[in-house]
Amino acid sequence: GAVVSQHPSRVICKSGTSVKIECRSLDFQATTMFWYRQFPKKSLMLMATSNEGSKATYEQGVEKDKFLINHASLTLSTLTVTSAHPEDSSFYICSATTLLTGLYGYTFGSGTRLTVV
Amino acid sequence: RKEVEQDPGPFNVPEGATVAFNCTYSNSASQSFFWYRQDCRKEPKLLMSVYSSGNEDGRFTAQLNRASQYISLLIRDSKLSDSATYLCVVIKLGGTSYGKLTFGQGTILTVHP
Numbered sequence: 001g002a003v004v005s006q007h008p009s010r011v012i013c014k015s016g017t018s019v020k021i022e023c024r025s026l027d028f029q030a031t032t033m034f035w036y037r038q039f040p041k042k043s044l045m046l047m048a049t050s051n052e053g054s055k056a057t058y059e060q061g062v063e064k065d066k067f068l069i070n071h072a073s074l075t076l077s078t079l080t081v082t083s084a085h086p087e088d089s090s091f092y093i094c095s096a097t098t099l100l101t102g103l104y105g106y107t108f109g110s111g112t113r114l115t116v117v
Numbered sequence: 118r119k120e121v122e123q124d125p126g127p128f129n130v131p132e133g134a135t136v137a138f139n140c141t142y143s144n145s146a147s148q149s150f151f152w153y154r155q156d157c158r159k160e161p162k163l164l165m166s167v168y169s170s171g172n173e174d175g176r177f178t179a180q181l182n183r184a185s186q187y188i189s190l191l192i193r194d195s196k197l198s199d200s201a202t203y204l205c206v207v208i209k210l211g212g213t214s215y216g217k218l219t220f221g222q223g224t225i226l227t228v229h230p
Contacts (some may be wrong), residue, residue, distance in 0.1 A: 012171060032216060043204065043222040044161065093160050097216055108160040 002028050003105075004096050006109025012082055013116055021079045021112045023094035029074035029094035035067075038091040050077055084116040120145050123205050123221035130228055134195045138224045140188040140205030147219075149208040150181055152190045154201045154222065162189075163203055195228045202226070 003026040013019050032051050036044040048064075050056035050071035058064045068080040079095070081088055084098060094109040123140045130136050140152075150167040165172065167179040167188050177189040188205055205221035 034218065043220040044218075046217060046219070051218060091158070095218065106163070106216075108162070111158075111160045113158070 002105065002107040004030070004094060004107045004109040006094055006112060008112055009110060010113045012117070013114070015085055015116055016083055018080055018082045019084055019114060021081075021092055021094075023076050023077050023096065023109045025096045025107070029098050030077065030094070031074065031098045033071055033077035034081050034095040035069060035095045036095065038093065044093060079113065084114070086116045089114055089116045119222075120144055120219045121207050121221040123224050125224060127225035127227055130195055130226070132195055132197060132228055132230055134208050134228075135191065135193045136195060136226065137192075138190045138203055138205075140221055142186050142188070142207045144207070144209055145186060147207045147209045148223055150188050150207075151206040152179055153204040153206055153220075155204055164203070185199055192226075197228050197230065200226055200228045
């Protein structure tokens with residue numbers, strides 16, 4: 001079945017630094033990638049939607065200059081948390097789908113737990 | 118009002134019990150519906166799609182009522198391994214929100230011996 005590899009699974013960084021999270025679709029072409037964040041005991045909240053080769057569409061309240069999304073190829077999308085602060089500590093998950101053959105289904109990465117100290 | 122609302126629980130049930138979860142959605146243009154399962158600190162995994170005609174997968178039965186904008190999940194003969202958070206998910210297709218999943222806050226289930 002479809003697999004999305006997300007790295008790193010866990011990262012601890014200092015305040016003010018940037019962290020890059022990668023999601024790769026291993027056996028299909030991900031035309032669309034969704035990026036979510038999840039706080040403890042809360043549901044997944046969509047941050048942005050990115051289509052390959054286009055600028056990402058951010059949800060209301062999500063700072064596009066803080067959460068940089070790149071989807072330059074059909075197999076790789078990245079989320080960079082710039083100038084991270086403790087309130088950015090969260091669980092970040094990507095979800096990929098392809099529209100090349102109709103609505104394919106959604107494959108989730110395994111998530112990245114970010115802790116900013 | 119949230120787009121997708123669930124009773125957060127927690128539900129604590131003994132093995133073998135039958136438990137039902139409910140979910141309501143506010144956008145009548147929603148077109149596809151799913152139940153996902155999320156284990157602690159893991160990514161969500163698709164449990165089953167939900168159809169108006171109702172669908173069953175082993176011990177799991179899902180139902181959709183479009184008129185009431187209501188989705189349900191029934192788990193029969195609960196197992197310890199069913200302990201997880203169950204997420205109601207809705208998709209509205211078309212426009213700029215093509216394929217965007219909207220998650221409910223999740224219902225926590227704990228099955229005990």
